[in-house]
Amino acid sequence: MTNPTLRRQVINIYKELLNLGKEYPLGYQYFQTRLHKAFASQAGLRDDEDIKKGIERAKYVKKEVEALYYVKRYRTLRQRYAEN
Amino acid sequence: MSTALKILVPVKRVIDYAVKPRVNSARTAIETAGVKHSMNPFDELSIEAAVRMRERGSPTVTDILALSAGPAKCVDVLRTAMAMGADRSIHVEISDAEIKEKGELEPLGVAKLLKKVVEKEERNLVILGKQSIDDDSNQTGQMLAGLLGWGQATSASKIEFEGDIVSVTREVDGGVETLRCPLPMVITTDLRLNEPRYASLPNIMKAKKKKLEKMSLGDLGVDGGRRLKTVKVEEPAPRQGGGKVEDVDGMIAKLKELGAI
Numbered sequence: 177m178t179n180p181t182l183r184r185q186v187i188n189i190y191k192e193l194l195n196l197g198k199e200y201p202l203g204y205q206y207f208q209t210r211l212h213k214a215f216a217s218q219a220g221l222r223d224d225e226d227i228k229k230g231i232e233r234a235k236y237v238k239k240e241v242e243a244l245y246y247v248k249r250y251r252t253l254r255q256r257y258a259e260n
Numbered sequence: 261m262s263t264a265l266k267i268l269v270p271v272k273r274v275i276d277y278a279v280k281p282r283v284n285s286a287r288t289a290i291e292t293a294g295v296k297h298s299m300n301p302f303d304e305l306s307i308e309a310a311v312r313m314r315e316r317g318s319p320t321v322t323d324i325l326a327l328s329a330g331p332a333k334c335v336d337v338l339r340t341a342m343a344m345g346a347d348r349s350i351h352v353e354i355s356d357a358e359i360k361e362k363g364e365l366e367p368l369g370v371a372k373l374l375k376k377v378v379e380k381e382e383r384n385l386v387i388l389g390k391q392s393i394d395d396d397s398n399q400t401g402q403m404l405a406g407l408l409g410w411g412q413a414t415s416a417s418k419i420e421f422e423g424d425i426v427s428v429t430r431e432v433d434g435g436v437e438t439l440r441c442p443l444p445m446v447i448t449t450d451l452r453l454n455e456p457r458y459a460s461l462p463n464i465m466k467a468k469k470k471k472l473e474k475m476s477l478g479d480l481g482v483d484g485g486r487r488l489k490t491v492k493v494e495e496p497a498p499r500q501g502g503g504k505v506e507d508v509d510g511m512i513a514k515l516k517e518l519g520a521i
Contacts, residue, residue: 195461201278242458252277253301253393253451 182227189234190215196241201248262319262423263443267310268383269346270327270374271303273337274394281394283493290394290493299337302389304344304456305449309387309419311345312454319421323347325381329365329373330354335472342467343459350377350473354484358477363486371403376480378408384444385426390415391448401448411441415450 190211197207221227275281276296284291307326314321326341328334329352338349352373354365365373378386391398398414405412413428417436420427430437431450459467477484505511515521 192461196458245458246455249277249301250451250455256393257451 178222178227179224182224182231185231186215186227186234189231189238193234193238193241196238196245199245200241262421263384264320264322265313265385265443266322266381266383267313267324268327268374268378268381268386269303269306269310269324269341270329270370270386270388270400271307271337271341272300272389272392272394273297273328273330273334274300274392277301277393283495287493288490297333297336299340300389300392300394301456302391302393302449302451303337303341304389305451305453306387306389306447307341307344307346308454308456309416309447309449311457313419313421314345319424325349325377325383327352327374327377329370329477331356331359338472339464339467340459342470342472343463344457346470348471348473350475352475352477352480354477358484362484365484366486366488367397367399368403368487369482369484370400371407373477373480373482373484374400374404375407376482378404380480386446388446388448390450401446405446408444408446410444410446412446412448413439413441414448416447417450417452419447419453 193211194208197204197211200207218230221230274297275290275292276298279296281295282291283289307324310321310324313319314324324346326338326346326349328338328341328349331354334353335351338346338351342349374386377383386401386404388401388404390401401414402412413426413430415431416428417431418429422440424443425440426443426445426447428439428441428447430439431452503514505514512521
């Protein structure tokens with residue numbers, strides 16, 4: 177039996193990532209299948225420490241995706257509005 | 261002791277920046293039906309600026325009020341604004357029938373409306389995006405400051421407080437300019453001001469419980485009629501493809517032909 181608090185955290189971060197994926201430039205389908213695969217590949221983890229590491233990694237990915245969206249938008253706007 | 265800030269952040273719902281706009285068949289406007297909309301990116305910067313002021317804590321921010329004027333769907337961008345950290349919001353609803361009859365609000369109409377809200381809600385700081393990415397007018401902030409008789413700092417890339425004096429670094433041609441201005445004032449944001457946060461899922465949920473007040477133009481005593489008429493909207497001319505030349509002589513011949521040398 178896995179730790180229920182950790183289980184909750186994993187589900188939450190998964191949901192947050194799914195929500196982020198709605199705006200993924202390559203489409204939601206692309207993002208969703210890959211996200212699901214990534215989580216499924218770690219489904220066998222039983223050790224609490226390992227699971228915590230996995231959650232940290234998911235949080236890191238979340239930050240990366242947010243940064244990707246920000247940079248993409250910043251660059252587009254900069255290109256459109258920068259005088260040259 | 262510095263004055264506590266009561267901030268107003270107006271936001272506009274525009275066609276998403278990633279969507280390529282199309283001109284409608286009547287050539288009178290951009291096609292908006294069935295197109296993805298989101299908050300004007302410059303307005304996200306102003307929400308973020310307001311939220312960061314609160315997080316810094318000095319001077320105290322007592323209230324961040326978001327406002328949007330337009331059709332019912334503007335509620336979506338207000339929810340995003342509240343998920344990012346605005347406390348409550350006002351939706352000035354303009355029905356589709358009203359838009360058909362009078363046309364969409366133009367910057368002067370928006371500025372008049374904002375003036376009423378500033379007075380009603382006793383605001384002492386208004387942070388707006390410098391322009392919206394759909395009509396690119398870059399006028400509302402300036403007009404509002406004029407109507408209120410307040411100081412204004414447009415295209416801000418940095419905002420700092422020194423007691424009741426606000427020091428704003430502005431993006432100007434070929435460099436930056438720093439203005440110092442006492443409250444109350446109007447600030448409009450430029451792209452480099454900050455990095456807007458992403459509205460997280462839990463915060464979107466929490467934002468559903470925040471207060472959203474509905475009003476109409478009539479409630480505020482503002483006439484949203486237009487003074488400008490759009491004569492024609494056209495797509496830019498398609499780009500002419502370039503040609504390849506074989507060698508230097510070919511290039512010189514081509515340049516002569518074009519009258520460049």
